[in-house]
Amino acid sequence: MVKLRLRDNENVNDAVKRFRKLVEHAGIKREMRKREYYEKASDIDRRDRRRAVMRIRSSQRSPQIGG
Numbered sequence: 874m875v876k877l878r879l880r881d882n883e884n885v886n887d888a889v890k891r892f893r894k895l896v897e898h899a900g901i902k903r904e905m906r907k908r909e910y911y912e913k914a915s916d917i918d919r920r921d922r923r924r925a926v927m928r929i930r931s932s933q934r935s936p937q938i939g940g
Contacts, residue, residue, distance in 0.1 A: 877892045
């Protein structure tokens with residue numbers, strides 16, 4: 874839960890900006906997008922496997938730095 878207390882003589886726009894940063898830092902925005910639509914467990918697993926494969930492929934392609 875995000876709590877925001879207005880500071881003395883704080884502009885409303887500044888308070889909204891702080892609130893947005895707090896919400897983004899807390900991960901609420903990401904969670905809302907994730908829960909916007911129902912996703913089957915098999916689709917989640919498939920997406921995770923594809924990400925893992927792409928991560929492995931990209932790490933194999935990247936050249937070694939140093940020596």
